[in-house]
Amino acid sequence: MRILIITAGSRGDVAPFTGLGRRLQQAGHQVALAAHGRFAGLVRECGLEYRALPGDPVELVRARTAAPSPEAARSVFAAFLDELSEGVTAAAAAGTDVLLTAFGPAPLARVVADGFGIPSAGVYLAPGVPTREFLPPGWPSTGQLSPADNLAAGREVLTRTGSLYADALQRLRTRLGLPATTTEVSGPPDDWPIFHGFSPAVVPPPADWPATVHVTGYWWPAGPPAWRPPDQLVDFLAAGPPPVFVGFGSMTPAHERLHDVVAAAVERAGVRAVVQSGWAELGPAGNDILVVGDLPHDWLFPRTAAVVHHAGAGTTGAGLRAGVPAVPVPVLVDQPFWADRLHRLGVAPRPVPLHELTADILTDALRSCLDRPAYRDRATEIARTIRAEDGPAAVLSHITQLDQR
CATH class of the missing domain: 3.40.50.2000 (Glycogen Phosphorylase B;)
Structure with missing residues (x-):
């Protein structure tokens, strides 16, 4: 099968997928990894096909930091999402039977997969599903919270993410000829498969996660085959x-x-x-x-x-x-x-x-x-x-x- 892995962000958001991709490739699949241009060499050195995503994560951080107001920072991110939408679409159009997506581009990738009529799944490097057992990553901790508070915070993260992506998602659906919807705002459906690439010894899978959500163990970076230390x-x-x-x-x-x-x-x-x-x-x-x-x-x-x-x-x-x-x-x-x-x-x-x-x-x-x-x-x-x-x-x-x- 032709497998496309979509990720966006820093080196740490890319490297683990080289290991996952190489393992899938060794099993006989064709694997492409779509990431920002600064990581093209990393992907190719690991023996995987590289597909380009627009934008530079360093410049994005600098631009959002330098924005004179929260509204301006939001505009910078909105423009980035529109570019990313086009990049994800182009990457999938290059030949894809299955689309795997990291958490960041997941809302866009799910819509693109729907547009192309292919299955998709989440491949997350941090917990991305609400749970009663702990607060979601990125949520400010203000002391010991109740299980209900933990769950509410996790749902709020998905709602906020959906709100940030809403306009870009609607424009993407229009370009792909899909009907307008608001379902992406609340996160993926419960039956959408998600695989978390960290160890259950580090984060045991919560008892309240759906059966389609898994904690697999780490996906270690593949590394270039001929690397030698200086x-x-x-x-x-x-x-x-x-x-x-x-x-x-x-x-x-x-x-x-x-x-x-x-x-x-x-x-x-x-x-x-x-x-x-x-x-x-x-x-x-x-x-x-x-x-x-x-x-x-x-x-x-x-x-x-x-x-x-x-x-x-x-x-x-x-x-x-x-x-x-x-x-x-x-x-x-x-x-x-x-x-x-x-x-x-x-x-x-x-x-x-x-x-x-x-x-x-x-x-x-x-x-x-x-x-x-x-x-x-x-x-x-x-x-x-x-x-x-x-x-x-x-x-x-x-x-x-x-x-x-």
Whole structure:
């Protein structure tokens, strides 16, 4: 079958689907991955067909941040959604039998799949279905809420998302010759299949989720087949004890103070550090600091003593897989959710939101990770569990059933 995976956003929103796509490809399917242009090389290096989506997530973040009013920011996002609608449509028109979609573009992708008369399913990297058991990722926590409050918040997230997408969805339906409807505003129907690409050991599937909603285990990034670590990195790792990793991924690049915070904390904690520059363009100076660009976390993290990160879904999973303790420094969206999970799992001290981070706080968190064996012991235990899981298997089984109809 010709399978199209649609995703939008940062590298962390793309990389896991390279692993899922390669597994489906190995089973004999033709797999294309549609993403923004800056990730074309990543997709092709993993042996998958690349299909282009318009827009640049970095520029979108900058434009929305620079907007002079909430109304202007909403207009920026509305224009992005219209472009994305056209991109999803074009990607599907290039030849598709089954459409799999990440959470972000899901409302658009479902309409496109309906327009082309093909089956679709959700492939989510964070919980995307309301539940009584916990608040939805991205929802501000104001203390312990009741199960009813959790469920209401989850439904509200879908309603707000539907409201943001409503105009773009109606225009898309018109272009595809579909009748006007308002059903997308409340989220997908209960019988629409959704697969969550994280471990049930990290987020156990809630008892009140529909039977069509699954937690499969992680979809690990495929990685380029011929990747080799830079000599400078290999030499740095060999020159002393395992360093800590510091990186904030696709965080918006407007935090110059982090250079000084990271440099001071590394010195005060008495550690060595590999710092990933990321979108924040981190470049702290120090004799025990090596600054690197993008590289596979599955290679680097097992060689570290701890990982300091923004608690994005992909980075969180990579740290757990490596069996190393974490210092979660969440910034936005689903990151506080994953940061809280790491703490509850016992592999990390209490999360520190980025706006509260100081050199002293980071120093204390690093020393806590390194001086308390319980964090590493627990991380080792969880790593053993999630490495044994076969995350793509449930998605492959679903595709196989569709192929036999």
